[in-house]
Amino acid sequence: MYYLDEPYVGKKEKKYLNQCVTSGWISSQGPFVKKFEKKFASYIGVKYAISCASGTAALALLFKTLKLKKGDEVIMPALTFSADGFALLQSGAKLIFVDCFPNSFCVDTNAVIKKITKKTKIICPTHLYGFPADLDNLKKICKKKKIYLVEDCSQASGTKYKGKKVGSFGDFNIHSFHNKLIASGEGGMITTNNKKLAKRFEYLKNPPSVNRPEEMDGFKEISLNQRLSNLHAAVGLAQLERLENNIRKKNAMAKIYNDIFKKSKFIDFIKPKKTERVVYWRYTIFLDKKINRKKFIKILKRSGIITRETYLPLHLHPIFKKKKKLNLPNCEEIGKYGLDIPSGVNLKKKNIIFIANKIVEEAKKLSKK
Template sequence: MSNFIPVNEPLLDGNEKKYLCECIDTGWISSEGPFVQRLEKEFAARVGRRFGIAVANGSVALDAAVAALDLGPGDEVILPTFTIISCAAAIVRAGATPVLVDSESDTWNMDLSQVEQKITSRTRAVMAVHIFGLPVDMDALLAITQPRGIKVIEDAAQMHGQTCRDQPCGSFGDMSTFSFYPNKHITTGEGGIIVTDDEGLAERCRSLRNLCFKPEKRFVHEELGWNFRMSNLQAAVGCAQLERLDTFITRKRQMGCRYDELLVGVPGIQKPLVRTAWAENIYWVYGLVLDDGVPYDAEEAIRRLAAQGIGCRPFFWPMHEQPVFRRMGLFTGESYPVAERLARRGFYLPSGLALTETQIRRVADVTRGVLVS
C-alpha cells in the first residue's frame, strides 16, 4: 500500500550524513572511534550524569547494569509487570528473582504503593521503567528505596529529554539506561547507553561491555563479559540526533496535542494524560486504551486500522503472562488486572518524528471512523 503510514519513521535530516562520511573518510568505524566518547560525554551531560557508557542496544544496557550491581541468586528486584521483556530478562539471566507490581490506570506507570508492599529482606533493587511519555514519580520512589538502602535502576529508554519535577530523566537512582532504537527520540539505528554518577559502576560497565579485557594483559580474563560495544558509525548518528533533541521534544509534544485536538469527542477511548504533578507528557508514542464497552480488543482495532493503511502497535504484554517465564515457574497464580487490561485494550498510533501534519490528520480521521462505526 503506497500511502501506508508506518507506526514510526525516524527523522535523519541533520548532521547524520556529514558525521557518517567523516567516519568513512577517516577510517574510524569501530568502537574505538572518537564519536563514541563524544556521545558518551555529551549525552551524560545532557541528563546530568558524570559518566556515560555507550552500548549495542537498550536491552544489553539493562544486562550490564544488573551485572554491575552484582545482582544474582537470592536477590529480589521489583519492577512493573507492564514493560518490555528486556527488563525482566536481565534480572532472570543474572539469576535474581523478578518481583512484579501492577500499573496505574491513568499514567500506565508502575504503582508505587505496591512497590512498598513487595519489599522484603531480600529486595536488593527496584527497576523503575518510564512508560510511553510520562515518567514514574522518581522522588516518591526514592523516598521508599533510599532509607532502606535499595538500589534503583532507572529504565529511561523512552524518555530522552523528559524531566521529572524539573530534573532530567536519566539522572535518578544508581544507574539509568536509554535505548537508541529507531523509534526513540534519539536513534543510532541500534544502540543504547548507561549513565551513572558512580565512577566504580561506570568502570565496571565499560569492562563488562568489552569482554572484561584487562588493561595490563588484554587476553587474560578474570571474569566473563560481553561484546556490547557501540560502533563509531552508530555514535556519529547519535551525536547528530542529540544536537536536535530540543527540537524533537517540541515536535513530539505538538504531535500529541494535535492528536488530542483531532480525537476530541471520539467515544470509547482513553487518551494519554497531558500531565501529572511531576511531568508534562512527552508523547514518545500516542497511546489509546479502548473502553470496556467497545465490542472488540486492541488486536482487532489494529487490524481494522491496518486495513486502511494505518500502522499501529499493541501495548506491552505483561511479564506474568509471558509463556517463557511461566515455563520457568515464575509468577504462578499472580494477577495484575490493570496491566492485563492495558495489554488487551491498549495500542498506539503512528508517532514517529517524520510524521507530517497531513498524515496526523489522516490517522485521526481513520481512527475516528474505525471507532465510531
C-alpha cells in the same frame, strides 16, 4: 503508510557518518563514541554516560555490575518491555512483578512498597511510552531501605519529572537507541553519578584485548564485547543534537491527537501531570471495550495506518508462567484495550489529523457492531 515510530535521519547523520568513513574510524575506538557519551551525560545532567551495544546489553551488564545473585529480589512493573524481564531472569535473581497506578503507564509506588523485603536489591521502574514514574517517592524509599534505584529510560530520552531529566534520579539508569527518541540504528547507554559503578560497567563491556592489553597475560574476569561502534555513535550524536526539536514535534503531535480524541466517546488516553514533560515515544489510545481490537487494527491498515496492541504484561507470557496467577488489574486492562498508533517525528500535521479522524470514525462504527 503511517508507521509507528519511523526515525528521522537527516544531513547531520550523513555528515558525521562521512567523517567516520573518510577517516577510517568506524569501530568503537573512534572519536564519536566519547563525544556522544559526554554530550549525553551533560544533556541528562549526570557525571557519567557510558555507551554500549543496546538497551538490552545495558540491562544485562548492569545486573552484572551490581553483582546480582541468586536469592536477591528485583521489583519491576509487569507492564514493561521484555528485555527487563529477560535480563533479570538470566541474572538468576528473583523477579517480583507489580502493577501500575490506575490510568497510568508507570509502576504503582504503593504496590512496590508492599513487596519490599530484606532481600530486595533493586527497584526498576520503566518510564513507559515516555511518561515518568513516581520518582521522588521511589527515590526516597530506595534511599531509606538502601536499595538501588534503576530507571529504565529506554522510551523516555528527554522526559522530565519536576523539571529534571529522567535518567538522573536513579543510581544507575539505562537508555536504548533502537528507534527511540534517539535512533542510532542500535545502541544503548547507562547514566550514573557513581564513578565506581561507571568504571565497572566500562570494564565489563570490554574484553581485555582492546582496552586492557596489560591483562593479555592474565585474564581475571569474564568481559564480553558490548561496545557501541563509532558509526552508531556518529548517528546517535546527530540525533541527540536534534532531540529537543523532536520532543517539540512529539508534543505538538500529542496535542493534535488529544484535542481530536477528547471529543470521542470511544477513545481514551492518558493525560500527563503538570509536573511532567512527556516525550511520547509512542502515543497510545484505549479503545471502548465493545470494540474488537484485532478487527480495528486490520481496518486501519487498509487506510495505511499501522497500529500495534500495547504490551501484554510480562506475567501473562508463557516464559513467566509461574507468575500467571498474579492479580495486576491495572496493567492487564492496558494490555487488553491499549493500542499504539503512529507517533513518528516525520508525520506532518495533516497526516496526524487524518489518522486521528480515521481512528475516531472507525471506532464509532465498530462500537455499534
